[in-house]
Amino acid sequence: MNTSLAITNRSLHDQVVSRVRDLIIEGILEPGSRIDEASLIDELGVSRTPFREALRTLAAEGLVIVRPSKGSVVRKLTPEDVFAMLEVLGHLEQLAGELACQRASDQEIQALVDLHNRMLVHYRARDRMPYYKLNQEFHSRLTELSKNDTLQEMQRNLQARLKRIRYIGNQRPDSWAGAVEDHEAMVAALKARDGKRLGQAMARHIANTWDRVKDSI
Amino acid sequence: MNTSLAITNRSLHDQVVSRVRDLIIEGILEPGSRIDEASLIDELGVSRTPFREALRTLAAEGLVIVRPSKGSVVRKLTPEDVFAMLEVLGHLEQLAGELACQRASDQEIQALVDLHNRMLVHYRARDRMPYYKLNQEFHSRLTELSKNDTLQEMQRNLQARLKRIRYIGNQRPDSWAGAVEDHEAMVAALKARDGKRLGQAMARHIANTWDRVKDSI
DNA sequence: TTTTTTATTCTTGTATACAAAATACACAAC
DNA sequence: GTTGTGTATTTTGTATACAAGAATAAAAAA
Known part of the structure; x- marks a missing residue:
């Protein structure tokens, strides 16, 4: 049995969601800053499709704002x-x-x-x-x-x-x-x-x- | 000024989300039933990419369950x-x-x-x-x-x-x-x-x- | 007949290509 | 110097193709 099962078992979607979530929480992606798809999918090693699905999840969670045709930004709290x-x-x-x-x-x-x-x-x-x-x-x-x-x-x-x-x-x-x-x-x-x-x-x-x-x- | 501006202005994503949400609320998509991507994208006239993004939004809202590799189902409340x-x-x-x-x-x-x-x-x-x-x-x-x-x-x-x-x-x-x-x-x-x-x-x-x-x- | 195995079909997941929109830039007019 | 306009570039949105996995059906073994 593989000890890293718990990780490999998680869907790619969940992995991307939690990695981006961490980037936001740790402040590496700063509040209010635009989320550059190109550089992040490069960093994470996934293609745009699962990445954008992850963005939708994070948007529903309230961590990200998706501005149609204008890209996503890290939500900045007032x-x-x-x-x-x-x-x-x-x-x-x-x-x-x-x-x-x-x-x-x-x-x-x-x-x-x-x-x-x-x-x-x-x-x-x-x-x-x-x-x-x-x-x-x-x-x-x-x-x-x-x-x-x-x-x-x-x-x-x-x-x-x-x-x-x-x-x-x-x-x-x-x-x-x-x-x-x-x-x-x-x-x-x-x-x-x-x-x-x-x-x-x-x-x-x-x-x-x-x-x-x-x-x- | 176009009176239907408010509608046409909404992104395709939002439109798909609210249409599927309505199908669920109205019970046309029954609780517990599998969501057939093929027939729904056909019905809605969109491709899989925006449809699947909509599913992620609905999943985060708690109306849909995404079972990795096994498709999505309408959430059935106990x-x-x-x-x-x-x-x-x-x-x-x-x-x-x-x-x-x-x-x-x-x-x-x-x-x-x-x-x-x-x-x-x-x-x-x-x-x-x-x-x-x-x-x-x-x-x-x-x-x-x-x-x-x-x-x-x-x-x-x-x-x-x-x-x-x-x-x-x-x-x-x-x-x-x-x-x-x-x-x-x-x-x-x-x-x-x-x-x-x-x-x-x-x-x-x-x-x-x-x-x-x-x-x- | 029941169970197991294997092949086929269907569905889902991901990458990529193309279209559409927005942004950035250069240059001209004022 | 500012404003405006047209073009190039970049970025986003959507469709589709292909790969991977699951479900199904058919065939073989028990």
């Missing part, structure tokens, strides 16, 4: 866009929190508490990158505990759109402590299976995110 | 899918209602009240189809009043995914009155700009939708 997305994401994660308290098993909750503890280790060591990665996972995993596929899908989508912004916002040192406090409150509420309290904590956490990132857009 | 979508939609419209109370102008609210009154006329006449259309519009317009583009986008997406189901659910006569009562409550709360109450009314209305449609999935 502060209003980001505020709107956080407003929705906050509400979705609030729902996720409430549902998680009803539907998650003790094991699942414990796994998330463990994840939180690992985050604390990175926080104390001021290891920003691993903390950031675990943070993304924390929110995804908590949303999974809602057992609502649609909710997961929408949360994933918004998280992807905001990933770039969040990463930039995380550069500022002073805000980190506040985020960790928020997480503490969330974990406590989850342990107590207090859905309302967890929901509110999550909504507040996302609202605080706005304060953390708003000046870096 | 009862669990529908429940999950309504759970999210209910929460999103709750947020929309709250924001509308804060952000909508008196004019905008009045326009929605007028729309509601037109719905009542159709209800009294038992004109199901025009009522149904205005009902879609009512929810869309109310969401617009939230002034949150992301919220509108997600609401639109969920509404499109559920359109088929809702239409079927609306066939049952007894549930109609309940839906109208819900709308009465929503309009009253909106007039009073009571965000919490409107939000709750909207969430309850969507929850009731589940009861209305659950036996027809």
Whole structure:
């Protein structure tokens, strides 16, 4: 059995989508810049057909804008866009929190508490990158505990759109402590299976995110 | 000036997307059935390239499933899918209602009240189809009043995914009155700009939708 | 008869060629 | 120097050809 099966098994379409998505999130393709088909298909080693299909997928995801006959550009988020997305994401994660308290098993909750503890280790060591990665996972995993596929899908989508912004916002040192406090409150509420309290904590956490990132857009 | 400018101006891609979307919503392409590229491109009079790009858009919207090397199928919603979508939609419209109370102008609210009154006329006449259309519009317009583009986008997406189901659910006569009562409550709360109450009314209305449609999935 | 294998046909995936549109450029007129 | 116009170049959009894979049918073996 081939160990790289999971990768080779993915369709070319999915591979192109996620590679271009990464280029956008990492900022290699800058927000607002035109997407040059010729150079990118050259870089990726695929032909235009699958590449353009991938662009359609990314456009539907909201990462790319296709301007008919004028080429595609990396979507550039205005502060209003980001505020709107956080407003929705906050509400979705609030729902996720409430549902998680009803539907998650003790094991699942414990796994998330463990994840939180690992985050604390990175926080104390001021290891920003691993903390950031675990943070993304924390929110995804908590949303999974809602057992609502649609909710997961929408949360994933918004998280992807905001990933770039969040990463930039995380550069500022002073805000980190506040985020960790928020997480503490969330974990406590989850342990107590207090859905309302967890929901509110999550909504507040996302609202605080706005304060953390708003000046870096 | 050409009056059909708005239509001819749309890209072929958008046209194909919305035509196939309509075929799905109207049930001409049945849930679960394979999408035969050959016959559809023949019907639509386009070649495979733009058609397949349209499929990628529809897949990202959640109306179509692309199975690599095995063709695409119209997504068939399980009862669990529908429940999950309504759970999210209910929460999103709750947020929309709250924001509308804060952000909508008196004019905008009045326009929605007028729309509601037109719905009542159709209800009294038992004109199901025009009522149904205005009902879609009512929810869309109310969401617009939230002034949150992301919220509108997600609401639109969920509404499109559920359109088929809702239409079927609306066939049952007894549930109609309940839906109208819900709308009465929503309009009253909106007039009073009571965000919490409107939000709750909207969430309850969507929850009731589940009861209305659950036996027809 | 049932199962397995192999050949054929049909469908999907990708590359490429051509058409159409937009952009860039050069040059002229003002 | 600016504006306008026509041409060349580049880029995008669509059709089609070919390759690769899956489904089907036919033939051979159990």
